[in-house]
Amino acid sequence: MNFIKLTKKLSINSSHPGCKLKSAKIRKTFKSKTENLSEIRKFTEDFLISNRVIKEDRENIILAIDEACTNKIKHAYHLASTYDILISLEIENQLFIAEISDWGEKFDPEKIPMPDINENYKNQRKGGYGIYLMKKLMDKIEYKFSKDGENKIILQKKIKFEKDE
Amino acid sequence: MTEFYLKIKTIDEINIIELNGYLDAHTAPQLEQAIAKLIQENKFKIIVNFSQLYYISSAGLGVFMAFIENIRNNGGDIKFSSTNDKIYNVFDLIGFPLIYEFYKTDEEAINKFKSSRV
Numbered sequence: 001m002n003f004i005k006l007t008k009k010l011s012i013n014s015s016h017p018g019c020k021l022k023s024a025k026i027r028k029t030f031k032s033k034t035e036n037l038s039e040i041r042k043f044t045e046d047f048l049i050s051n052r053v054i055k056e057d058r059e060n061i062i063l064a065i066d067e068a069c070t071n072k073i074k075h076a077y078h079l080a081s082t083y084d085i086l087i088s089l090e091i092e093n094q095l096f097i098a099e100i101s102d103w104g105e106k107f108d109p110e111k112i113p114m115p116d117i118n119e120n121y122k123n124q125r126k127g128g129y130g131i132y133l134m135k136k137l138m139d140k141i142e143y144k145f146s147k148d149g150e151n152k153i154i155l156q157k158k159i160k161f162e163k164d165e
Numbered sequence: 166m167t168e169f170y171l172k173i174k175t176i177d178e179i180n181i182i183e184l185n186g187y188l189d190a191h192t193a194p195q196l197e198q199a200i201a202k203l204i205q206e207n208k209f210k211i212i213v214n215f216s217q218l219y220y221i222s223s224a225g226l227g228v229f230m231a232f233i234e235n236i237r238n239n240g241g242d243i244k245f246s247s248t249n250d251k252i253y254n255v256f257d258l259i260g261f262p263l264i265y266e267f268y269k270t271d272e273e274a275i276n277k278f279k280s281s282r283v
Contacts (some may be wrong), residue, residue, distance in 0.1 A: 034189070034190045034191035035189060037191055041187075066189060067223055070189070070222065070224060073190070074190070118264070129226055129227065129259055130222075132238075132258075133258060133259070136258045165279070
């Protein structure tokens with residue numbers, strides 16, 4: 001218990017020189033259009049690079065966030081381009097957390113079937129891989145729906161950092 | 166803006182689509198249109214070269230699933246060549262190697278098309 005308390009205290013002071021524990025947070029709102037996906041990936045990559053997250057984790061996280069935002073643009077906002085997607089990225093010690101919110105149509109993840117490549121081949125189904133990929137790429141996915149209409153997906157992944165030179 | 170473009174060249178009636186840049190939900194329609202046009206022209210033998218593709222999301226994967234059955238029913242195929250590790254890993258997560266043939270080079274894929282000709 002003492003260790004947990006100590007960890008929390010130290011993480012607040014992570015800007016202190018010599019402190020190995022990381023704590024960083026950033027947030028930004030993007031309009032709901034697919035042409036912003038490249039900017040969203042860049043925003044995510046810049047955050048991960050500046051916090052020295054290793055390349056493999058960076059690539060997996062960037063793809064998962066792209067998939068989450070693509071789903072919101074297509075399914076929450078039905079490709080209407082004037083709505084907001086709020087992205088919040090956080091690193092707390094070894095854990096990366098992304099919270100991505102929309103205020104569009106509520107999306108029920110239970111209704112999306114897990115893709116079966118052979119079934120999809122027969123049915124010429126071209127979608128449904130996004131959620132599956134997110135589950136494969138991240139450690140944990142949660143959905144939160146609040147009464148004011150905010151639909152949030154929370155993606156978590158334990159990450160590794162580049163070693164000091 | 167997302168950077169993506171594609172080039173198509175034809176060798177012995179086999180159509181090679183070279184993808185460049187980033188293939189995501191914004192750029193996937195360009196690939197979709199290109200393959201739809203080949204089908205319209207009864208060109209069913211397609212190789213997709215990934216050597217210059219840096220990124221693919223599920224929107225890009227979906228394009229191949231949308232056309233593959235139609236293409237095979239017409240005696241053709243979509244074969245993949247020159248996938249780098251990053252791109253191949255995404256294909257592998259979805260199970261694409263169960264459905265599609267992957268080759269190291271265009272030449273290998275061309276030879277496979279030629280050897281399976283009736």
